[in-house]
Amino acid sequence: MRQFVVFQSLWAMQTEPGPLEAQLDRIVAAGFDGVTDHYWKTADVQRLHAAASARGLQIEGQVFPQSVDDLAAALEVISRYGCHHLTLQADVRPRTQAEAVRLIEGWQRLAEQVDFPILLETHRYRLTSDLLFTLDLLAQMPDLKLLADLSHYVVGRELPEPGASEDDEQIRTILRHSWGLHGRVASSEQVQVSLDFPQHQAWVQRFTDWWRYAIEDWLRRPDASHSLSFTCELGPPPYAITDAQGHEISDRWAQALKMKSLIRKVWDDCCAAR
Template sequence: MRQLLVFQSLWAMQTEPGPLEAQLDRIVAAGFDGVTDHYWKAAEVARLHAATAERGLQIEGQLFPQSVDDVARALDVISRHGCHHLTLQADVRPRSQAEAARLVEGWQRLAEQVEFPILLETHRYRLTSDLLFTLDLLAQMPDLKLLADLSHYVVGRELPEPGADEDDEQIRTILRHSWGFHGRVASSEQVQVSLDFAQHQAWVERFIGWWRYGIEDWLARPDTPQSLPFTCELGPPPYAITDADGRELSDRWAQALTIKRLVRSLWEQCVSHQDSNPVLTATIKNTPNTAR
């Protein structure tokens, strides 16, 4: 049976008190399924793997490669322990599709040699920084599997609200190629906004709609893996907006719990909708989509 796994970012826990083990205990108590963290240095990988295994948590590993060899070296370490999936924030900014494809093809060949998925994250100041460049890359490499952090395209391109049909269709194309999510809500000007403020509600609803679309599309694919990962990734300052004294304007931990509840509710709705609409499900599955 397919399931949703909700992860908590350890980057988001940087301002929380206590050592790693105390933070993991808090994450377990809050009902998360796993954690997301940097995952390539041997000692740190071994420590995180041991600590999470003891608590029944999964790991989303993060890597910031600049070359094919960077991923190969990291996989030598990671493969000794494993993870649920590995996310690549490709720390390169190629000017041509040919150079981007060369790197991605090398990473894809390496991905075929390990038992866990390797996903390319959509992120500013990375290979996938520009939405249109990424869409062109997907047209050239339709089997490319992404990890969707949509906040970067919203603030990076200053997408308007209310949105244009073309903008939403471009985001849906990203989602049709995505096999996991990093979750925060952005606006045209800010990469991470409070879920509670009245002025942000249109953006909250828009992100909910995108996530719903992504979940429904994932569920309808004939070759989906057993679980879909979604990381609550509310970063500390300067991602988190602060006042004149440097105090955050919202409670990131409380908002991570809100996102967790929201996404799990979305998942249940999507699964129920799929189960109650077999004709719709069959239609989606039979719709041509090279991302599948």
Template sequence: MPDFNREFVVFQSMWAMQNEQGALPSPLEAQLTKIAEARFDGVSDHFYEPVAAPELWRLASALGLQIEGQLFPKTVDDLQPALDIASQYGCHHLTIQADVRPRTLKEAVTLIEGWQRLAEQVDFPVLIETHRYRITNDLHFTLDLLKAVPDMKLLADLSHYVVGREMPAVPGADDQQQIETILRHSWGFHGRVASCEQVQVPISFEQHRPWVELFSRWWTLGIEDWLRRDRVHGSLSFTCELGPPPYAITDRFGRDITDRWEESLLMKTLIKGIWERVSSTP
């Protein structure tokens, strides 16, 4: 592969830091310090509120952490305030979870193209996340969107398509081809391992090894494809996003059945190993 100047950064989701009650167990600064000390490169969090965003930026910047901003626009104009905030304080990229579910391709294309026009004014990537109950809810609809808007840049969270379509651990040829199409249009990843029936399974459990291996192969393909693209410089992100309940499986008392922080550290080690192996291959 060409010797381009490429950067790989691994973020930790602030949502993943929440406990079973949906709250941070300690103040924001303490949580960010924990993340920085674990040698994550940044954090992922909402980054569109005029009061909360500056404080997150101040604390994260002091610790050398970058920010993946998340927002949930329903209209084209909803993107502008987030672009203004991210431009003022700086971020690695913005991730759009488009909180709208159009019934026709024409409606979806109008939204995507509107967001793309607005994104042209900033110097950081604005990515559309693949996510259930969003504009990219259905895999086939998203593939149709890519045909209509081939320059649409995705952030791939493949867990939603695995559980949403009940994909087997050994995907069929059509499934594999469709996922690879998503990967070829992806400029970042959210890390979570799903099974055909659960959106988030503990990666440390032996029974989930086939699913961990499947996602590892897909992430490998995604990184390989990103490295082949015609860009002299680039920064690829991967966010460990092991969410609290109801994403996390719980016992009868509503407690996590595994330590999600430890699982995030395992995932960070896993994906960094994949990057080092792929990026060092001639």
């Protein structure tokens, strides 16, 4: 039976009080299934794996490779402990498709050697920064597995609202190649906006529709893995908008809980409609 798991980003918890263990207790009590965090340094991996496992939490690991060797070194550590999946924020900015393909093929060869999925995240100032460049990569490498954080394409390209049909189809192409999701609502001008403000509701609905499309597509795949993940990734300042005193203008923890409820309802609705 296929499952849906919702994670909370530990990056989003940086401004919360208490040590890692206290934060994980809060995450468990709120009903999350796992956490997302940097995951390649031996001591950090050991501590997070032990603390998360003791609480029944799964882990989405994040690494930031600049080369094939970088990922190989990280996997030497990660493979001893495992994770739900590993997300690559490829910290390179190739100017040519050939250079990008060479790197990705090297990472894919390594991915074949481990027993957890390795996904390439869509993210600004990374290999996947440009939407059209990434679409061209997918045309060459249709088996490339992505982790979709759509907020970066919305703000990076200043996608308009209401949207153009071409823009939506390009986003849907990304989603058809995505095997995990990061949750954040952006607007044309801001990478992270409040879910509650009236002026943002068109964007909340648009992201919800995209996520629904991603879930529906994943459920139709004959080769889908046993569980699809969605990370509530509401970052601290400067991602979070602040006032003149540097105070955040919305409650990110409350927003994460709202996003968790929203996406679980979308999942339930998608399953009920099958």
